[in-house]
Amino acid sequence: MDLEVKFPVLLFLIIPALFLVFLYSRKNRKKEYYLIAGLRTAIFILLIFALAVPQILLPVKGETIIFLVDRSDSVRNTDDVALDWIEKSINSKEKDDEFAIVTMGKDATIEQTISEKKTSISEFNTEVDGRETNLNGAIQFASSIIPKEAGGRIILLSDGNETIGNSKEAAKLLKNRKIELDYVLLSQSFQEDMSLTNLNVPPTMYNGEEAQISLTIDSNTQKKAKIRISINDQEVLTETVDVKEGRNIYQFSYKMDEPGMAIFKGEIIAENDAFIENNSMYTVSNVKGTPKVLVVQGKESGQIDSILSGAGLLVDVITPEKLPTVLSGYLPYRSIIFNNVPATVISENQMLLIEQAVKEFGTGFVMAGGEESFGLGGYFKTPIEKLLPVDMDIKGKKEMPSLGLVIVMDRSGSMAGNKLELAKEAAARSVELLREEDTLGFIAFDDRPWVIVETGPLKDKEDAVDKILSVTPGGGTEIYSSLEMAYKELEDLKLQRKHIILLTDGQSATGGSYESLIEEGKEKNITLSTVSIGSDADRALLEDLATQGSGRFYDVTDASVIPSILSRETVMATRTYIEDNPFYPVITANQEWNFLTQNGVPQMNAYIATTSKSRAQTPFISEKEDPVLAEWQYGMGHTIAFTSDFSGKWSGDWARWEKWPLFINHLVTRTLPQYETEPYKISLTKNDGNTIVTLEGSTHNSLPIETTVLSEKGESIEVNTKLVAPGKYELMMPDSSGLYFLNVRQTNQAGDIHVYQTGFTVPYSDEYLLKGVNKELLKEITKITGGKELTDEKDSFRHSASTSYLKQPISHWLIFLVFLLFFFEITIRRFGINRLFGKFRKEGRPEIIPQKLRVPQPPKRAAVVKTDMKVTEEDIPPTEEKMEVKREKPKKKIEKIRTAEEREESIKRLLEAKKRKDR
Structure with missing residues (x-):
């Protein structure tokens, strides 16, 4: 057992403390003061020693071992080897030894907590991100499990291929804590693998140009492979090649026939390939030429594609069901046109x-009207409504017919999770679309109906929404009784429109006469729409109910469209969003459209009522001041809402107007983005788990830039942008492989805005490059800590080179002793030594009663005592009369007769005691 002082420099305070005590004892030389001085010396020394934080070092029994197992993809087939090593090592541990197991990849997790038992896990149970190997973070994590003041050992089972961080820095921290690091080499058996290490195309090209495509393939074996190249998800080239061992470079060319952003994807396919993760790469090029637009056509949408093609634009026409599901599917287009497209077939993503x-x-967007567009299409509170210059709700309208709406929603156990949450959100949106004069009811059902919102006038929207959102999943499914309840609640109400929406994902356990129920409801002007969710729902029944109930049937496979369906149904129930009285659009002052309106405009038949947003411009409005055409800038893009249609059914004479093609062309071209194509040179590097994107401009100006980076799924990536040199910028982002899109915006000194957009790909991790084992790194980091390579399992629990101690602070005990001595010192100063110890002596002495008292004769001449003190009666020698009285009372203690000298000495002691008390 040893002693350690945490702050030894504080011990120098003892010197001034002893000096103060010396001055005190020098001034007072009595024995009592010497004792007080000694006590104060002890108090000062103990207190200063306590402040220095002394600690008793108790040797630690046993060894603390952390097994750190690499489970990254480069050693993905070595789990059994690692577990076998750990099991054999544990069999050799002593009683006081303890161990824990940690697994690692990109991050580290605990598989088994510290234990002294001789049992370990038989298989790894945690999920590890094996795309990276972060030895630095894993070693630091493992060291945090070892008690802070104790030593120990970390045994790393790995191939040493580090892809993130710097393990040497972690090893230095282990050395400071006297923790040893050993390693056990894990290695894969030979595997055939080839990897695509480079895909290169020119960053900018012109339409019609031959693109030179270069691929680099690294292989550890010789065999055939198929090379496949795609542009914007369309395969354009396939070729089988002979791949040699080592590096192989292949050149291809392809004539670019479409302008816009071109996303190139290179792939290699080979048999018995170890890793498929390293078989593909992306790169991006901007192709200059004629703009390309995407037209999404719904029902009765007309043929605007021929008009746009005639104007020189490149046009792709698709149905809404074929919309892309990744961001790269939209960026090749300069503008997107929704022509009478319902939101109910488009997912939230x-x-x-x-x-x-x-x-x-900066992609443009145009939405045209029709019976399945705007509010009638279910776009209320969707991302599409957010980007448009109009709101789908009709604000401030009082002439809408009275409406009674009852939502009957399945809350059975199968609805639990995302389906139920989206259904509740959908119902809440419907509430927001209703007016306070409207009637709302909400019934949730499982094996019986539950009235959540009683059918009645909607006085408190917030309260109704709270009740709807509070619904939780229940038991089985029984539809008929709930539907019957909804009909009964609506049938006697005097309303112009009565509508029921039934939403379920299952089949009813029991049934009734739906036909008679619906027929009776139709006599009371009640309509019914149904929503089938998932594959387990009774589609045939629900479709039949909607047909009989004069409503609509929705077959939902993506639950994210449920909110759009319910909002569409709520709007359709009013049937007043369509303004179908012929009118002449009113032209507002707008120079951008004056060339079309010099001689007036034709008559229109109908449009969908919307409300323009505050910043929107409305070149054409109706006689009711509703927007017929509205436009605004949304972020980098320009969007337009045309609330009539392109088919001619609603636009009327406009579709037969000689300027109709010019109107359509101008409508679309106003949304085309204006930006530069290649003002920067882009390059990528990796550093400590981050990707550094370097932008180097040709103008070398130092103006700030605004950057946005999105993943292929449309997720915004957090980026740190800084200027590192004139015209050179660095963007730091997390290192995660995949395709990304970059938008750069810069404002010059004149106030002009320049926009640049491109894409780049972060290549796959080095984890998927077969580089063998990195034994040199493992040797280097273990040497720093004094560890070694282990080849025998019994060495795992060997005794460490340095003894580990547990530190036990004793400052609190010293402070406790200081308080005891301090109170003892106060007692001595208060009562004095003689009085304190004299009292103890008297109390301990037995009482002595004399048998015969001899009275001394008084002196013939009284002694003269010179003193300034007054003589009391006690100081006068007793007379014979007094002595006689004392003889009559022998039981009392007889006071000893004092001489004059004794009395004088007594008086002096009294005076000294009084002086001490007055102090």
């Missing part, structure tokens, strides 16, 4: 991708 393309990359 697809809408978010379109919104990102418009906001961050």
Whole structure:
């Protein structure tokens, strides 16, 4: 057992403390003061020693071992080897030894906590991200498990191929804590593998140019492979090649026939390939030429594609069901046109991708009206409504017919999770679309109906929404009784429109006469729409109910469209969003459209009522001041809402107007983005788990830039942008392989805005490059800590070179002793030594009673005592009369007769005691 002082420099305070005590004892030389001085010396020394934080070092029994197992993809087939090593090592441990197991990849997790038992796990149970190997973070994590003041050992089972961090820095920290690091070499058996290490195309090209495509393949064996090249997800080239061992470079060419952003994807396919993760790469090029637009056509949408093609634009026409599901599917287009497209067939994710393309990359957007567009299409509170210059709700309208709406929603156990949450959100949106004069009811059902919101006038929207959102999943499914309840609650109400929406994902356990129920409801002007969710729902029944109930049937496979369906149904129930009285649009002052309106405009038949947003411009409005055409800037993109249609059914004479093609062309071209194509040279590097994107401009100006980086899924990536040199910028982002899109915006000194957009790919991790084992790194980091390579399992629990101690602070005990001595010193100063110890002596002495008292004769001449003190009666020698009285009372203690000298000495002691008390 040893002693350690944490702050030894504080011990120098003893010197001034002893000096103060010396001055005190020098001034007072009595024995009592010497004792006080000694006590104060002890108090000062103990207190200063306590402040220096002394600690008793108790040797630690046994060894603390952390097995750190690499489970990254480069050693993905070595789990059994690692577990076998650990099991054999544990069999050789002593009683006081303890161990824990940690697994690692990109991050580290605990598989088994510290234990002294001789049992370990038989298999790894945690999920590890094996795309990277972070030895630095894993070693630090493992060291945090070892008690802070104790030593120990970390045994690393790995191939040493580090892809993130710097393990040497972690090893230095282990050395400071006297923790040893050993390693056990894990290695894969030979595997055939080839990897695509480079895909290169020119960053900018012109339409019609021959693109020179270069691929580099590294292989550890010789065999055939197929090379496949795609542009914007369309395969354009396939070739089988003979791949030699080592590095292989292949050149291809392809004539670019479409302008816009071109996303190139290179792939290699080979038999018995160890890693498929390293078989593909992306790169991006901007192709200059004629703009390309995407037209999404719904029902009764007309043929605007021929008009746009005639104007020189490149046009792709698709149905809404074929919309892309990744961001790269939208960026090749300069503008997107929704022509009478319902929101009920578009997922929430697809809408978010379109919104990102418009906001961050300047893609234009046009929505045209029709019976399945705007509010009638279910776009209320969707990302599409967010980017448009109009709101789908009709604000401030009082002439809408009275409406009674009852939502009957399945809350059975199968609805638990995302389906139920989206259904509740959908119902909440419907509430927001209703007016306070409207009637709302909400019934949730499982094996019986539950009234959540009683059918009645909607007085408190917030309260109704709270009740709907509070619904939780229940038991089985029984539809008929709930539907019957909804009909009964609506049938006697005097309303112009009565509508029921039934939403379920299952089949009813029991049934009734749905036909008679619906027929009786139709007599009371009640309509019914149904929503089938998932594959387990009774589609045939629900479709039949909607047909009989004069409503609509929705077959939902993506639950994210449920909110759009319910909002569409709520709007359709009013049937007043369509303004179908012929009118002449009113032309507002707008120079951008004056060339079309010099001689007036034709008559229109109908449009969908919307409300323009505050910043929107409305070149054409109706006689009711509703927007017929509205436009605004949304982020980087320009969007337009045309609330009539392109088919001619609603636009009327406009579709037969000689300027109709010019109007359509101008409508679309106003949304085309204006930006530069290649003002920067882009390059990528990796550093400590991050990707560094370097932008180097040709002008070498130092103006600040605004950057946005999105993943292929449309997720915004957090980026740190800084200027490192004139015209050179660095963007730091997390290192995660994949395709990314970059938007750069810069404002010059004149106030002009320049926009640049491109894409780049972060290549796969070095984890998927077969580089063998990195034994040199393992040797280097173990040498720093004094560890070694282990080849025998019994060495795992060997005694460490340095003894580990547990530190036990004793400052609190010293402070306790200081308080005891301090109170003892106060007692001595208060009562004095003689009085304190004299009292103890008297109390301990037995009482002595004399048998015969001899009275001394008084002196013939009284002694003269010179003193300034007054003589009391006690100081006068007793007379014979007094002595006689004392003889009569022998039981009392007889006071000893004192001489004059004794009395004088007594008086002096009294005076000294009084002086001490007055102090």
